[in-house]
Amino acid sequence: MFLNLLAKECRQIAKSMIYWLIVGILVIFYFSQLGGMSIAEKPEPGQENYGLAYGGDEKDVMDSTLGYLVSEYMNGKYATYPIGFYKAVTPSEADEKRIGEIIEQTTGLSGGENIADAIEEAQGGAQIVYGSSPVQVKEDLDYEEFKKLMQEVDDMLGGGSNYAADSLESNVSSPKTYEQALEDYNNLIEKDHLTGGYARLFCDYMGILLGILPVFLAVTRGLRDRRSKMQELIACRKASSVSIIASRYAAMLIMLMVPVLLLSCIPLVQCIQAASGTAIRIDYLAFAKYSLGWLLPTTMTAAAVGLVLTELTDTALGVLVQIVWWFLTVFSSMGSMHGGAYGWSFIPRHNTVYNYMGFHENFWELAANRGLYATLSIVLAVFSIFIYSLKRKGRLDIRGKILGNLKRKHKA
């Protein structure tokens, strides 16, 4: 029965307008972001530009971060991105004073109440350019202590500033040298077999959409029964709640992953073409492996949120919840876009074909992340089955209760 139901559900999805809208968005997004992608060529000595390298040694990070802090302190306003959107923060007098003290502690300047004067003096009267104050970091300053102080500043600013301890490294970027570029290229060809790097970039872009689009499919599927007054008709059938919900969920995942896997064939073909006639040994299954390992848990989770909240409330609440979660995730992960810092982010970022070492060294972090979301989505799906079986027996009607309460309040 399950396979028959699965086939029927897939067919229903294939006939729905929302599905083709999702496919259309995926295709348009792919071509707008990756359509003009060309396969990396071996860097040659004397090239004008080799791209940017992020991070540096502790001294560079501290210098650069202090450059931002001093210029923002002098300006009296601090740039923050609490949920990804720009917000200028003007701290309270007490916070401003504390930030001045932190600057004193980290630079060794001593100005007492007038640290601003001391900074200007240290500048030698030159105009302060944002992010590039020549103020030097105190010589004996411990990096861990520095991180702690910067985190204190970030907390005072409400988060999302340049001073969050875990994103201080992104304050430092410098042009790559030929040697760095060559090392990155060699890693891409030898360790990543070319396809690995492009598969990660593909996952980075597709992950953004798959963190939100599946919820629309899940919610519309769940609400279709109520809209079509099919709930009772289905509920009184022989099919078990497990078969009904699991077939719907599996059908959604299959139908969402099919266009993703098809789209992944485009960069795969580009890689095959680039490798033909060379000694590059590409991994033909890299895109499939990355799509299933990296993107499937995101898709599963977004769909499961829609599934469970629609079953629970018979409303489109899942869309709202997922949009909020998606916004918070996408914009808070901007500091880790170049990969290697996956943490527990719902949408892990790796917006480069390079940085193999960042991926390799943090592979188990990423695996744990993906495992967590895959497990979470299965738990949500099981919970949906439980809710559905209760509703089927008339033991749960949250929507009815909400509407009943609203009616009572309206009458009162």
Place this chain on the structure above:
Amino acid sequence: MSAKIEIKHLNQYYGQKCALKDVNLTIHKGMFGLLGRNGAGKTTLMKVLATLLPKTEGSVSVCGIPLEDAARVRRITGYLPQEFSMYPNMTVYEAMDYLGVLSGLGSRERKELIPKLLSQVNLLEDKKKKVKALSGGMKRRLGIAQAILHNPQVLIVDEPTAGLDPEERVRFRNLLSEIAQERIVILSTHIVGDIEATCEQIAVLNEGEILYHGTVSNLIEMADGRVYTAQISKSELPRLKERYVVTSMLTLGNNVMVRFIAENKPFEGAQCCEAGVEDAYMYLMHGERGDR
């Protein structure tokens, strides 16, 4: 497996509100009519029998299977809900096929059964029509076809004729009578004509209580000798309505031919006549103006 439904001391509550009060019924093979006003508790009883609502108190068994064993009850029960609809963009055949899968039918079984059932409900020629393009009557017939798709021993049909034109209604009743030859069919309705034309056994439900359970002829007998007709002037009508339950009226110029219920001959000129189901139902519900 006994081909009957047994309901004993069934009570059903929605919070504090009692929707069914100590309902006791035994329903055998054939058409069984459940009659009552809107809000009498018919749909609640239907939903309990279809395992869509958990019963609060009492015991119910469907063909020997207790209602608590919902999975087994669902296998032998077909249900046509009051607000019947299907995915509007599916064709008639696709809708039947989808529900067939949910009923656990295999691919071959569905291929054999669905055309047969569509033919029985006179929808075979419309099998490629989308559900949204069907008329109200066609939808109800499709509803019956889907409800008997898995050849259930019990068919529960909730207010199936509401909104149908007279021709469709007659066709639908006949269809139900045909189907009832092999199984228990419970027809819930507030339209007395539906019961009169199809059911031998009936129950009348009022405010959650069974007012009557028995044959249609016994119900009619209760009103025998209490139904009168009289021709009165229009001006006398309001007074008559105040004292008696009027079951029908026909305007004849300045006069009105009324049919009403009275315990004894009410006035000269009133003639006792043969009671019908509608008269008997009205007598049961209102007595001699003693409105319940």
